[in-house]
Amino acid sequence: MFCTAERPMSPKLWLAVPFLFSAAVFGLMGSAGLITASWTTVPLSPVVSGAGVAVAAAVSSGVRWRHSWQRIWLRWPYLAAVLAFGVFVGAVEIPALATTVVGLPVLLGLVFQCLVQNDESAPASDCR
Template sequence: MFCVAERPTSPLLWLAVPFLFSAAVLGLMGSAGLLTAAWTTVPLSPVVTGAGVAVAAATSGSVRWKRTWQRTWFRWAYLAAVLAVGVLVGAVEIPALVTTVVGVPVLLGLVFQCLVQNDENRRTADCR
């Protein structure tokens, strides 16, 4: 049986989730392009932005919203705006080295945070 000690997310951290996810994915794409010498630029893909918005939508239920209207109106308007901006900048190409330098540390930070959170949950949960 899996037990999870639910800890609410701060709204500021949640606002960064789509951008952190997108940066991590673009960092992986950039490093793959550099390692294989297949490409030198990485396009800002609307698909990656959409996946980042989906992750933010999935995690929005655990956010500590200060008002009830924020849960409905602010979160969906924010996610729609981020998705619209992602579609608008979808053709912009960024050098693979830049995406690697920015994205790989973000990815490592996210993995570290997941491992620390998982360890804290394991210690605080009364699971067998």
């Protein structure tokens, strides 16, 4: 089974999750394009936006909502709006260098946060 984080996530951080995830993936795509010299632009894919929304939906149960109405009336419309925005900008192409410069630091920050979180919760966790 999945384990929840020891500390609940703040709603402000949760609002950024789909964009952080998408930026990290686009950064990897841009760096792969630059390394292999295969492409110079990265199309903003609705698939990546959808995956970001799925990640945000998966971690939304661990958010510390201030009011109970936010769990329904903020969570689902926000995710639907982010998904619609991702489909809307699906044909836009961004230079691979720009996605690399923005996405790789985001990816490194997310990996660092995961490592720090795992170190803090390792002795207290009983997850398998």
